Amino acid sequence: MPDAALPRKTAAQKARALELLAALKERFPNAHCELDWTQPHELLIATILSAQCTDVAVNKATPGLFRAFPAPADYARATPTDIEPYIRSIGLFRAKARAVHETARMLVERFGSEVPRTMEALLTLRGVARKTANVVLGNCFGINEGVVVDTHVARLSARFGLSRQKTPEKIERDLMALFPQEDWCLLSHLLIFQGRRACKARGGDCATDEICRRFCVEGLRAVRAEATKQSPQSPLHECTPKPHQKRATKPVKKTEKLVAPKRPSRR
Numbered sequence: 001m002p003d004a005a006l007p008r009k010t011a012a013q014k015a016r017a018l019e020l021l022a023a024l025k026e027r028f029p030n031a032h033c034e035l036d037w038t039q040p041h042e043l044l045i046a047t048i049l050s051a052q053c054t055d056v057a058v059n060k061a062t063p064g065l066f067r068a069f070p071a072p073a074d075y076a077r078a079t080p081t082d083i084e085p086y087i088r089s090i091g092l093f094r095a096k097a098r099a100v101h102e103t104a105r106m107l108v109e110r111f112g113s114e115v116p117r118t119m120e121a122l123l124t125l126r127g128v129a130r131k132t133a134n135v136v137l138g139n140c141f142g143i144n145e146g147v148v149v150d151t152h153v154a155r156l157s158a159r160f161g162l163s164r165q166k167t168p169e170k171i172e173r174d175l176m177a178l179f180p181q182e183d184w185c186l187l188s189h190l191l192i193f194q195g196r197r198a199c200k201a202r203g204g205d206c207a208t209d210e211i212c213r214r215f216c217v218e219g220l221r222a223v224r225a226e227a228t229k230q231s232p233q234s235p236l237h238e239c240t241p242k243p244h245q246k247r248a249t250k251p252v253k254k255t256e257k258l259v260a261p262k263r264p265s266r267r
């Protein structure tokens with residue numbers, strides 16, 4: 001059942017969102033979570049490690065980490081200092097080692113070493129906020145509880161005109177109101193794929209990307225600029241002077257003033 005408290009969206013806004021979704025699905029039929037994992041607790045830990053860090057960097061560190069600590073109980077038995085060497089290449093590794101250790105300890109003590117399957121329970125874990133909980137619920141258990149809003153999703157939501165909100169929580173509410181619930185998990189993968197491959201933080205393929213040209217205000221600008229170049233006579237940009245403008249722009253007197261007066265001949 002849709003949440004009654006979600007922001008209201010018009011039928012036209014929802015239809016446009018569906019068109020964007022279809023275009024992204026067509027472009028990225030294989031969109032998926034780009035963190036490497038095989039068991040739910042691994043994805044939980046990889047997502048905690050990915051805060052303010054790229055998935056690529058996390059994927060370089062996790063094979064060694066997962067080999068050294070195959071189960072939540074292995075992290076729980078260790079200390080944060082034991083975990084640190086495996087994730088040293090990742091930013092904020094000391095704080096993350098503490099979060100991973102504490103989360104694993106809670107999994108063992110409160111949840112029988114299993115990753116819980118509800119938002120409420122996941123949010124009780126150290127280092128787990130809504131974004132991480134959505135990643136785990138959607139990817140490990142196929143539960144569409146919300147939409148993951150990371151930096152790419154936030155950026156593209158603004159550029160595609162899906163949300164004017166600034167906080168991840170409010171952007172998420174807008175996306176939940178616009179898109180069908182069964183697509184929420186996939187939607188974030190699609191936006192992240194587009195964000196990593198076309199619309200990067202410092203400028204993207206505005207002029208050439210078909211999806212951008214249809215859905216982003218920058219893309220539309222590029223289309224208009226192109227139209228101006230190709231057909232200067234296009235009615236969009238043609239500037240036909242009105243009768244009073246024609247009179248005003250007659251260059252007669254101004255031009256005359258600019259011409260240097262002839263010197264009288266000294267004959």
Ligand code: SF4
Pocket residue numbers: 159160198199200203204205206207209211212213216217218219220
């Ligand atoms: S048009 Fe440019 S700014 Fe807009 S989504 Fe595409 S790449 Fe990003």
